[in-house]
Amino acid sequence: MVLAAKVFLVREKYELDVLAQKLKTFKVEQETTVEGQDFDLVSEIGDLVVGKTELEGVFSFDVVFVVKHRGKPLPVARTYEAPFKFDFFKDRLLLTVFEKKARANNVANEVSKAVFLSLGQVVEARIAPETLRSFHEENFDDTKIIFYDDVDLPNISKLSLYGEVLGLTSLYSDYLTHGKLWYIVFKSKKFGYVIGLTRNCVVTAFSRMEMDEFKLFIKDQVFPLIA
Numbered sequence: 001m002v003l004a005a006k007v008f009l010v011r012e013k014y015e016l017d018v019l020a021q022k023l024k025t026f027k028v029e030q031e032t033t034v035e036g037q038d039f040d041l042v043s044e045i046g047d048l049v050v051g052k053t054e055l056e057g058v059f060s061f062d063v064v065f066v067v068k069h070r071g072k073p074l075p076v077a078r079t080y081e082a083p084f085k086f087d088f089f090k091d092r093l094l095l096t097v098f099e100k101k102a103r104a105n106n107v108a109n110e111v112s113k114a115v116f117l118s119l120g121q122v123v124e125a126r127i128a129p130e131t132l133r134s135f136h137e138e139n140f141d142d143t144k145i146i147f148y149d150d151v152d153l154p155n156i157s158k159l160s161l162y163g164e165v166l167g168l169t170s171l172y173s174d175y176l177t178h179g180k181l182w183y184i185v186f187k188s189k190k191f192g193y194v195i196g197l198t199r200n201c202v203v204t205a206f207s208r209m210e211m212d213e214f215k216l217f218i219k220d221q222v223f224p225l226i227a
Contacts, residue, residue: 003214006104007201007222009125010086010093012116016055019086019115020048023057026114034064034075041077043110055086059097059107082107085215089223095122096218098211101202125201128227129180132199135225140167142187144194148179158182191217201226 014022027044041062048057059082066073082099084107095111097104112122127135129150136143143166148159159175166172183198185206195217196204203222205214 003205004100005098005203007125008095008108008122011121016050020050022115035073037075039077053088058083125226127199127225131225132181136184139186145185147183148175149182151179
């Protein structure tokens with residue numbers, strides 16, 4: 001199973017026990033009707049564990065989707081559970097949501113509303129292009145995929161490279177004159193995992209690992225890159 005996460009920056013600092021108290025009371029219920037069937041959808045936060053420098057919990061939310069059953073639409077409710085973690089790293093408070101990008105964004109927005117009563121207090125964490133490039137060039141031999149954005153070639157929005165030892169190819173250097181590194185897939189020298197990483201801190205683990213290992217990797221390898 002592929003693990004995914006996205007890291008966010010919390011613009012205001014809170015003591016973790018105060019943060020936990022605010023999150024503990026969060027619960028949103030919404031009634032909706034799909035294909036003539038009524039559903040009561042619930043979003044809530046539970047399993048909170050507070051430490052000295054981190055706060056963990058689970059954000060659960062209901063989604064209704066429609067499947068076909070013998071040619072007829074059948075609405076089905078499903079509950080997703082997204083683990084999340086607040087970490088103090090240096091002088092910043094970071095939120096990591098362990099879900100795919102779209103759902104992680106939704107969870108981050110709901111957490112922002114739960115804690116700060118508005119959007120915009122939990123924002124995307126960013127890695128500077130030059131920082132991602134330096135990180136990649138420390139792993140020259142182990143980068144398998146590179147995407148470039150902010151490309152200055154007409155009618156081209158992204159460039160990509162796939163293969164072995166990409167950093168040593170002439171195309172790698174040539175593409176750097178036209179764009180910036182946006183996404184890399186590399187094998188970590190320290191951990192040995194194959195990981196995908198974007199500049200807006202979407203992290204995808206292509207190696208098999210436990211969630212605790214994934215959390216440790218992000219804290220050790222991704223947090224130091226954030227601008």
